[in-house]
Amino acid sequence: MIPLFSLRMNFAAMAVALLYLTTVEPWRVNSKTVNIKLVTNARETSALCLDGSLPGYHLDRGYGAGQNNWLLQFEGGGWCNDLTSCLERAQTRRGSSHYMSKLATFNGILSNNATLNPDFYNWNRVKLRYCDGASFTGNKVFNNGTTKLYFKGQKIWEAIIQDLLPQGLEKAQKALLSGCSAGGLATFHHCDNFTKYLPANASVKCMSDAGFFLDEKDISLNYTMRNFFKGVVTLQGAEQNLNSKCTKGFSSNAYLCFFPQYALKYISTPYFILNTAYDVFQFSNVLVTPSSDPQGKWNQCKHKLSTCTPAEIDTLQGFRLSMITVLKPFLDSKSGGMFINSCFAHCQSEMQETWFRANSPRINNKTIAKAVGDWYFGRSKTQEIDCAYPCDKTCHNMIP
Ligand SMILES: *[C@@H]1O[C@H](CO)[C@@H](O)[C@H](O)[C@H]1NC(C)=O
Ligand SMILES: *[C@@H]1O[C@H](CO)[C@@H](O)[C@H](O)[C@H]1NC(C)=O
Ligand SMILES: *[C@@H]1O[C@H](CO)[C@@H](O)[C@H](O)[C@H]1NC(C)=O
Ligand SMILES: *[C@@H]1O[C@H](CO)[C@@H](O)[C@H](O)[C@H]1NC(C)=O
Numbered sequence: 001m002i003p004l005f006s007l008r009m010n011f012a013a014m015a016v017a018l019l020y021l022t023t024v025e026p027w028r029v030n031s032k033t034v035n036i037k038l039v040t041n042a043r044e045t046s047a048l049c050l051d052g053s054l055p056g057y058h059l060d061r062g063y064g065a066g067q068n069n070w071l072l073q074f075e076g077g078g079w080c081n082d083l084t085s086c087l088e089r090a091q092t093r094r095g096s097s098h099y100m101s102k103l104a105t106f107n108g109i110l111s112n113n114a115t116l117n118p119d120f121y122n123w124n125r126v127k128l129r130y131c132d133g134a135s136f137t138g139n140k141v142f143n144n145g146t147t148k149l150y151f152k153g154q155k156i157w158e159a160i161i162q163d164l165l166p167q168g169l170e171k172a173q174k175a176l177l178s179g180c181s182a183g184g185l186a187t188f189h190h191c192d193n194f195t196k197y198l199p200a201n202a203s204v205k206c207m208s209d210a211g212f213f214l215d216e217k218d219i220s221l222n223y224t225m226r227n228f229f230k231g232v233v234t235l236q237g238a239e240q241n242l243n244s245k246c247t248k249g250f251s252s253n254a255y256l257c258f259f260p261q262y263a264l265k266y267i268s269t270p271y272f273i274l275n276t277a278y279d280v281f282q283f284s285n286v287l288v289t290p291s292s293d294p295q296g297k298w299n300q301c302k303h304k305l306s307t308c309t310p311a312e313i314d315t316l317q318g319f320r321l322s323m324i325t326v327l328k329p330f331l332d333s334k335s336g337g338m339f340i341n342s343c344f345a346h347c348q349s350e351m352q353e354t355w356f357r358a359n360s361p362r363i364n365n366k367t368i369a370k371a372v373g374d375w376y377f378g379r380s381k382t383q384e385i386d387c388a389y390p391c392d393k394t395c396h397n398m399i400p
């Protein structure tokens, strides 16, 4: 399973890069750490992590004008698409709360500091830990007598919501469901359901960060990502939890509704799509997958953009155009916002330096925090699409 291997490899590499960025930056001194809460009632519905441990979340209470507002953020971290990869994941923090850090650092959109997060700092902010391997959509148990795996992401979502409702979520006046990467993908599958738990007069919106995974062929014209997602959805019994209007349209290929580009038009809640057009995760796992480049011809380009050949840059521009093309219909939606910048990054709302700082990425001089805030509060229409690489000088690229 080469694609799977690469997904894991790349996340490991990215984790190192992110760790580096977060440890050298002085602002980190002020960031808040928040304790985990395990959801003990989850056992009643078998809403358990892959290994059967309890799921959890981190909640930092809102205050002042934000005390009735709620930001929920799905944690990301890839997927598992077969028994082998899920068994392996079950022994890590991405599949078991036994291995999770008990403290989470709240940065970027989760920060409680008004200077660093002007629109959401005083909201109730929740990080939902990811331990099911299918973007919170599975509902199945594998048990062959010797091995047991819980594919219960959908139930984990419901159990966490049930735990939060009596803590004030049921009286929310404003709410935003967000998430990054696999967590960004989860927002598409739970957005409309989220609104149903909240008061009818609440303002509820959703945002995906780096979760707009494209149904694109790789450079060898193979649908690597499509096959990978098919494995995830099938193994975990997720199809029943995808948007039913979407799955009806696809009938025997219902798993395709796991891709946001097909599910999006059936979502009625106002949406914001934050993504780079050259998402580095998609670069290596959707477009230039290891199986599509067995000789590693792209290796240099993947590590240093200035070494990319004109043909390679063309291929990357083609990927950007595909993304912009599938987002075209969304541009017509009045309530939709977007920020599609041209950086080589992945997840820009969780890190302070990409979310909101003097030198953060901008389109038309607007930071991501400003763009999301303007859209959420209806201060201005925010549908920003950047010019193509290399014109943007404000990027925080993960590939130099
Ligand atoms: C908020 O962030 C600013 C900018 O980094 C910093 O100067 C200030 O001390 C922080 N405030 C708190 C309460 O941590
Ligand atoms: C159960 O499944 C696991 C994982 O695929 C496998 O290693 C094991 O041999 C299976 N056990 C039985 C009794 O089939
Ligand atoms: C929604 O209705 C409740 C009950 O009538 C009221 O207390 C609350 O202020 C309203 N919220 C908003 C956002 O209008
Ligand atoms: C949310 O979705 C789940 C699964 O489809 C469903 O059981 C639940 O009733 C929904 N919640 C609300 C409030 O509609």
Ligand SMILES: *[C@@H]1O[C@H](CO)[C@@H](O)[C@H](O)[C@H]1NC(C)=O
Pocket (backbone or CB within 6 Å): 220, 222, 227, 291, 292
């Ligand atoms: C396309 O994908 C299939 C199945 O994953 C694989 O067997 C095949 O080798 C791939 N072809 C190329 C050219 O990468």
Ligand SMILES: *[C@@H]1O[C@H](CO)[C@@H](O)[C@H](O)[C@H]1NC(C)=O
Pocket (backbone or CB within 6 Å): 365
């Ligand atoms: C860009 O925005 C900043 C405030 O964030 C402002 O100080 C600056 O003048 C703006 N630059 C331009 C060219 O509009």
